Amino acid sequence: MKSQIRVGTLTLVVGALCAWSIAYDAGAADFPAASGQNDWMIPPCERPISEAYPARPAECADGKPAPRDPAQVQPRGQAPAVPAAQPIRVAANAKAKSIKLLRVRTSIREGDRVGEIRYGTFCNSNAQINMSARIQSALLAPLVKPVRDEFTRAGYADPVGQRGLFEEESDQSSVDYQLGALIEEFNASYCRRGTALVAGLEGQVRAKVRWQLFDPVARKVVYTKVTESNYQTAGSEAIREPDFFNRVYAQGVREMLADPSFYALAVESAQLAHGAAPDPATPTGNSAIVVKRAPPFTGSLASNMTNVRAAVVTVSQGAGSGSGFFVGENGYVMTNSHVVGGNRFVRVKLATGRELVGEVVKQDTGRDVALIKTEGNKFMVLPVSPGEANVGGEVTAIGSPLGEALSGTVTRGIVSAYRVIDGKRYIQSDVSILPGNSGGPLLDNSGRVIGIAVMQRSGASGRINFFVPIQEALDKLDLRVSD
Numbered sequence: 160m161k162s163q164i165r166v167g168t169l170t171l172v173v174g175a176l177c178a179w180s181i182a183y184d185a186g187a188a189d190f191p192a193a194s195g196q197n198d199w200m201i202p203p204c205e206r207p208i209s210e211a212y213p214a215r216p217a218e219c220a221d222g223k224p225a226p227r228d229p230a231q232v233q234p235r236g237q238a239p240a241v242p243a244a245q246p247i248r249v250a251a252n253a254k255a256k257s258i259k260l261l262r263v264r265t266s267i268r269e270g271d272r273v274g275e276i277r278y279g280t281f282c283n284s285n286a287q288i289n290m291s292a293r294i295q296s297a298l299l300a301p302l303v304k305p306v307r308d309e310f311t312r313a314g315y316a317d318p319v320g321q322r323g324l325f326e327e328e329s330d331q332s333s334v335d336y337q338l339g340a341l342i343e344e345f346n347a348s349y350c351r352r353g354t355a356l357v358a359g360l361e362g363q364v365r366a367k368v369r370w371q372l373f374d375p376v377a378r379k380v381v382y383t384k385v386t387e388s389n390y391q392t393a394g395s396e397a398i399r400e401p402d403f404f405n406r407v408y409a410q411g412v413r414e415m416l417a418d419p420s421f422y423a424l425a426v427e428s429a430q431l432a433h434g435a436a437p438d439p440a441t442p443t444g445n446s447a448i449v450v451k452r453a454p455p456f457t458g459s460l461a462s463n464m465t466n467v468r469a470a471v472v473t474v475s476q477g478a479g480s481g482s483g484f485f486v487g488e489n490g491y492v493m494t495n496s497h498v499v500g501g502n503r504f505v506r507v508k509l510a511t512g513r514e515l516v517g518e519v520v521k522q523d524t525g526r527d528v529a530l531i532k533t534e535g536n537k538f539m540v541l542p543v544s545p546g547e548a549n550v551g552g553e554v555t556a557i558g559s560p561l562g563e564a565l566s567g568t569v570t571r572g573i574v575s576a577y578r579v580i581d582g583k584r585y586i587q588s589d590v591s592i593l594p595g596n597s598g599g600p601l602l603d604n605s606g607r608v609i610g611i612a613v614m615q616r617s618g619a620s621g622r623i624n625f626f627v628p629i630q631e632a633l634d635k636l637d638l639r640v641s642d
Contacts, residue, residue, distance in 0.1 A: 246416030249314030254427045256335035256501075258372070260306050260318040263299045265290075265342040273298065274347035274364075282350040298345055301401040302368075305409035306338070313416050315425070334375070335476075335502070336425065341369040343385075349403065352395065360398050363391035364407045370415050372424060376476060377504035377516050382424055386411035427501035447637040448521070448530070450487020453540040456606040460555060464569065467606050468510055469539040473563040474498050474517070474531070474598060475506040482558035482566075482599030483507070483531065484608065485540045487640055490515075490533040493632065494598030495613055496522040499529045507533050510567055523635040526583065527613050528627060529598075530636050541600060543629055543640050544607035548574050548586075556590045556612060556624075558599025565595070578625070585625040586610045592624050601626045 249255045267273060267290050274288040288294060307319045318338055349362020365388065372382035388410035392403075415421055456463040474483045474494050481498030485491065492507060499505050499519045507517040515533040522529035548554060552574050559566040572590030579585075586601065592612050601610035610626030633640065 244410070244414040244417040246309065246313040246413050247419065247422045249426055254501075255315045256425050256427060257316060258310070258318045258336045258338050258425060259334040260303065261337040261339055261373075263302050263340045263342070265295060265298060265345075267298075267342065267345060273345045274349075276347075277350040279352070282352055288347070297400065298342060298404070301404040302340055302342070302408045305405050305412050306340075309409055309412040309416060336381070337373040337375060339371045339373065341371075343367045343369055344387075347400075347404070349392075350395075351400075359395040360400070360403055361392050361395040362403075363389060364403060365389045366404075366407045366411065368408070368411045370411070372421075374504055376502070376506045382421060384415050384418055384421065386414045388414070447639055448491070449639045449641055450489065450491055452640045452642050453487065453542040455542045460602065460604055460606045463606055466539050467541065467602070468557060468567045468569070470541045471510065471557045471567060471599060473508040473559040473566045475508065475563070476500055476502045480559065480562055480595060481597040482595065482612065484557075484600045485538045486543060486608070486638075487540060489536045490538060491638075492517060492531040492533060493611060493636075493638075494529050494531060495611065496524045496527045496529045498598045499531065505531060507531065508563055508566070509538075521636045521638070526627060526632065526635040528611060528632040528635055530638060541602070542605075542607045543633070544603055544605075544609045545630075547577075547628065547630075548603045548609045550574050550576060553604055554588055554590055554609065555602045556588075556592050556596065556599060557602070558592065558596035558612060560593035560595045562595050568596075575623075580625070584628060584631065585613070586628055588624050588626060590624060 269290050269292075271290045272287060273290050273294060275285060276288060277283070277285045290298075303319055307317055310316075310318050344367035345365070347362065347364040349360055349364070352359040352361075367385065367387045370382075370384045370386065371380050373379070374381045388407045390403075390407040390410060392398075396403075456466070460467065470485045472483050472485070472492060474481050474492070476499055479498075481494060483492040483494035483498070486493050499522060503519055505517050505519060507515040509515070515535070517531035517533045520530055520532045553571065554574055555569060555571050557567065557569050560568050570591040572588050575587040575589055577584060578587050586609065588601065588610075590601065592599070592615065596612045597614075599612045600608045601612060603609050608629050610628055611632055612624070613627050614625050615622045616625070632638075
C-alpha cells in the first residue's frame with residue numbers, strides 16, 4: 160500500500176490525534192497477559208526466551224543476543240546517549256531559498272506490524288499494532304509539526320505555511336524546492352497508563368524516513384537523505400502519542416538540516432556561512448565558450464519582427480522571472496545574473512509557449528550577466544553587433560515586462576547617452592522597460608543586439624533605463640562569437 164497525506168488537509172491532521180488509541184482500545188480484551196511480558200522494552204535480539212517471546216526474530220544472528228558494548232548499556236527508563244545532530248543555521252549574511260513541504264507518504268504496507276503497546280493502570284495488557292487506514296493517519300500527521308519547528312528554528316521560512324489554501328499542486332513556480340518525506344520503517348513500543356487524553360507514556364519509537372528535495376524547474380530530485388532515528392522516554396512522560404512520534408521525527412529533520420549538502424542547496428551564497436566572500440568580478444565557469452555568429456537579418460527590423468521575437472525568451476527561477484535571448488548556436492541564452500539568482504537550473508519559456516530546462520553555466524554578478532545552456536540547437540538566434548550604436552540612433556527593446564503573460568512586448572526609443580555608474584559603463588535609453596524586461600535584448604535598426612536590459616532609475620519626471628553593452632557582457636562571460 161502506497162499511502163499519502165496532503166499537508167494542507169486539516170481532517171487528517173485532526174483525526175490523527177485520536178486514531179491511534181481508537182485502533183487498539185476496541186480489542187483490549189483479546190490480549191491476555193503472559194509471563195515474560197515485562198521484557199517488551201528490551202531490544203528483540205536481547206530478550207530472554209519466555210512464553211510471551213518464545214523465539215527471537217530471524218534477523219538476530221544465530222538466534223542469540225547480539226553482543227553489547229557495556230559503555231552503551233543504558234539503565235531501564237532512560238534515553239540512550241545518542242549524540243544529537245546540530246542543524247546548520249542559515250547565516251545572517253545568506254538567504255535561504257523557499258522550500259514547501261508538499262507531501263508525506265509511507266511505503267509500509269497494510270497489515271505490517273508498526274508497534275506494540277501495553278496499557279491499563281498497571282500496563283498489564285498488551286496488543287500488537289498493525290498498519291491500517293487509521294494507523295496510517297496517526298503515523299503521517301505528526302511529522303508535519305517537527306518539520307515546521309526545526310526549519311524555522313534553523314532560520315528557514317515556514318515550509319508548511321509556504322502552501323496556500325487554494326494553491327494547485329501543478330503550480331510549480333511558487334517555490335525553489337518541494338520537500339517530500341517517505342516513512343519507510345516505523346516501530347513504536349511503549350506503555351500507556353490510564354485512559355485520559357493525556358496519560359503517562361513510557362517507551363521508545365524508531366523511524367526510518369527518506370527525505371527528498373524536488374526542483375520544480377529542473378523537474379528532478381536534487382537531494383535525497385535517509386535518516387534513522389530513535390527516541391526513548393526518560394521514564395514516564397505526560398504526553399500523547401502524536402507528541403511521542405513528533406520527537407523521533409524531529410531527530411530526523413535535525414539530521415537533514417545538519418547535512419552540509421542540504422545547506423549548500425537550500426541557502427544562496429552558502430559559502431558565506433564559512434567566512435569566504437565571493438569575488439563579484441569572477442564569473443562562474445572557467446573555460447571560454449565559442450559560438451557561431453548568427454547572420455544579420457535582411458530587410459528592415461519591422462519586416463523581421465516575428466523571427467526576432469521568437470529568439471527572445473522568459474526566464475523563471477521560482478521566485479520571479481526576467482527575459483533573455485538566444486545567442487549563437489547550441490541553445491545558449493544570455494540574461495542577467497540577478498534573473499537566475501543562485502539557481503543552477505532555471506525554466507526557459509519560448510515565444511511558442513514551449514518550456515525548456517536551462518542550466519546556468521556562467522555568470523558574473525559584478526556585471527550582472529549570465530549564460531544559460533538549454534537542450535537542443537534549432538532555435539531562432541539574434542545576431543550580435545560588433546560595434547556600438549550612435550547616440551540618437553533608434554533602438555528597440557523586447558522582453559516580458561511584469562512576467563511571462565506579457566512576453567514578446569516590443570518598445571522603441573533612442574540611445575540617449577553612454578554613462579559610467581559605479582565604475583561600470585552603461586547604455587542609457589528612453590526605450591520603455593519594466594521589471595521583467597531584465598535580461599532582454601536592446602536592438603539596433605538592423606535587429607542586432609547592442610545591449611542587455613539591466614536596471615531602471617526613477618526621478619520626478621519618470622524613469623531612466625540602462626543596458627549593459629553587449630561586448631562587455633560577452634567579455635565578462637568569456638563567450639566568444641565567431642564568424
